[in-house]
Amino acid sequence: MxxxxxxxxxxxxxxxxxxxxxxxxxxxxxxxxxxxxxxxxxxxxxxxxxxxxxxxPRFVIVSDKLACKEWVAARVPELSIASVLWKGTDPSRIPDALLRHNAVFKANHGCGTNHLIHQGHYDRRHVEQLGSRWMSQGHGRRHHEWGYFGITRQLFLEEMIAPDTGGPDELKIYTFGSRVVRLVHISGRFQNMRANVWYFDQAGQAIRSGERAAVAPPSSTQPLPPAIDEALAIARKLGQEFDHVRVDLLWDGERLWFGELTLYNQAGHFPGRLGTHKDSPLTQHWTVLDxxxxxxxxxxxxxxxxxxxxxxxx
Known part of the structure; x- marks a missing residue:
């Protein structure tokens, strides 16, 4: 047998x-x-x-940057979520008045489709070209990221979080069911970017790792945000419905904001030994039976x- x-x-x-x-x-x-x-x-x-x-089927919902906002709000109503100022399929229909402030132009169906507009400094033609290109392109086909296949494509304009501080800190929290295993804390996204990797012991205590994150060098002095316990609790609540999902949250110095949920880390890849060795903590805690x-x-x-x-x- x-x-x-x-x-x-x-x-x-x-x-x-x-x-x-x-x-x-x-x-x-x-x-x-x-x-x-x-x-x-x-x-x-x-x-x-x-x-x-x-x-x-939930993969399509959480991969859609617009639909995911509603999905998360229904589960964690106390979490701040950036407001959608405009949405549509034709970028030429974005009101000029909305582009005269701090905002982020995005597509709901892709990765890397973020265009920052600071204090009304924008090129209308460039915004429309970006939007038209995003609408013409699918996402996920190259690496077969199935969750993106069924998304109805849309463009949207979103309020910018912490525009006067160089951007919020990012917390990329790797969950496996309700267990948090790894966290990447990114600070100074638009200035002097640093990224620290943290792991968690059986008691849930954070342990700073010497591992270098893919996005930036580490900072030996950068602490975790004071709202880290709240962030972990939110991540566990959102992660408990899946065998694995990365929960991305933002910290503006005062409160936490929702970022996104990621089902296919780096298009479906854990870097280095994390993805290729059976003894990796990410491998050991991911049970496809769930x-x-x-x-x-x-x-x-x-x-x-x-x-x-x-x-x-x-």
């Missing part, structure tokens, strides 16, 4: 490589090994598996595969 189980899982892995060659090659290039999709072991394997098999794949109705070979994978992981 065990031999047949392993044969089925190996066959599923081979099928994934053939059926999804581009995301397979992207994973190979970044992780320097082919993804074991049939029996996901490492963090990067689990991201690849999520893209192919875990098509939770995903929606093991709760929803399935038929045919996917149902057989689910039972085989469940037998192997339990």
């Amino acid at each position: 065990k031999y047949l189980n392993r044969t089925l899982l190996a066959g599923i892995t081979l099928w994934c490589w053939i059926r999804y060659p581009l995301p397979t090659l992207h994973t190979l290039r970044r992780a320097r090994r082919l993804p074991c999709a049939g029996l996901p072991v490492t963090g990067n394997d689990k991201f690849f598996w999520r893209k192919i098999f875990d098509h939770d 995903s929606s794949f093991f709760r929803r109705q399935l038929s045919g070979w996917r149902n057989w595969y689910r039972h085989a994978l469940q037998r192997e992981l339990t």
Whole structure:
């Protein structure tokens, strides 16, 4: 029985490589090994598996930057969320009056689609060109980030948080169910950017790590924000519904704000040993058995595969 189980899982892995060659090659290039999709072991394997098999309808909601605001507000009503000043599909219809203040121009369906407008300094033509380009481009196809596929594309203008302080601190909190495992604290986003990595012991105590974050060098003197306990509680509340999600919060010096929820860290990749080693804390705490794949109705070979994978992981 065990031999047949392993044969089925190996066959599923081979099928994934053939059926999804581009995301397979992207994973190979970044992780320097082919993804074991049939029996996901490492963090990067689990991201690849999520893209192919875990098509939770909520992924589309939380990947949509507009829909996610409402989803989060319903669960954590006390959390501040930046106001939407305008939304639509045609950037030429943005009122000039809204562009004469601090604002952030965004697209709801992509990554890296943020354009800052400080104190009304903007180029109308550039804003419209950006918006038109964003509307013409999908997101997630290259790395097969399934959660983005079903988003109805929109542009929106959002209030800017802490425009006079060089921007808020960012807290990127890695949750696995209701457990927080890793945090990246980014400060000085628009000035002298620094990023510290923190982990948490069994008692929930924060431990500064010597690991260098991907976005910036560390600061040995930068403490966590005073609202860190509140931030962690919010992250646990939002994270408890998923096997893994990164909860991004902002700290303006006075209160916490919602940033976004990220299902595909770095397009589905944990950097370095975090994503490629079985003993990585991110790998060890991510249990795909907690995903929606093991709760929803399935038929045919996917149902057989689910039972085989469940037998192997339990």
